[in-house]
Amino acid sequence: MENQTNTNKIGINYGIILATILTLFTVLGYAFYQEIFVKWWVFFLLLIVIVLIGILSAVKSRKILGGIISFKETFKAYFIPIVIGTLISTLVTILIFNVIDPEAAVAIKDRSIEVTMEFMQKFNVPEEDMNKAIADIRNADNFGALTQIKNWFGSMIVYIVIGLIVSLIIRKKEPIE
Template identity: 45%
Template sequence: MENAYRKSATSYGITLGVILSLLTVIGYAVYLDLFTAWWFGILNILLIIVFGILSAKKTKQLIEGYTTFKQAFTGYFITIALGTFISTVVSLLIFNVIDTDAAQILNEKIIENSEAMMQKFGAPQSEIDKAIVAMEEDNQFSMMNYIKGWFGFLVFYAVVGLIVALIFREKDPTKV
């Protein structure tokens, strides 16, 4: 019973990782501007959360008896951690090993979009210039930034997972 939901969560995590990786590869191969589209980021976030919820639901189905908060959260978190890790490794390989020029092109597009957005919101030119210099100096595609980003998103998804686990847990009515 204990291993069944962990195996299920691992399976969901691998599936999530493959889907996210496919989205990354398709975006890289077909339309690099996809990575700068706000809706693409939202789509990825929603996809990750949905897979976590599905995993927590499957955990609840696999547990005979009552699902604890810990079990529901573990099912969710294994899926999220594994899926996003696989996707992060694929992105790291594409932009740091396979095609570093794509990372430079994408970085320039991100800077252009950021500048346009700051101008649209009426930011002073001096602040825009500072932000652009900072973005140019920081390699957004470095291994350290990928690691920091992965852990940062993991914290965000863990908070969501706490809410999901609260929803899917069941209290044993025989225990007070």
């Protein structure tokens, strides 16, 4: 029981670290460089950071448990920080772009349309397809609270799948004698 408490504490601590990283990214991006929200590579980088924090939590938990950790404990140690960190970050995003400054969400959407147009023009996408893509972006409410919550749940599915694989790799059974 004490070991579970230790792994939970580790997960919570890493969750707070992840929440801090993601919140700083959102706040600093909002304040200084909103263009960052339309860069595709940034979200790939954030995915890597999020998964790495989960892995670090699982590895540290295994170390605390003397090198022996079950699949269940490994997955829990991986997943707790991801849930905490991404949930807090999502709530901060909702607060900034729906309460504090909804106009920023509009500006980012407008820039997203420009970036999409430039990209599609480079690849000679037919105008009809470009118009459809732009209409889809205009109709989307990417920063809306409901969209953010749905996206959070969707991302949890991705992190669960990754976590299952990570847990299979990190777990370590007690040796059979």
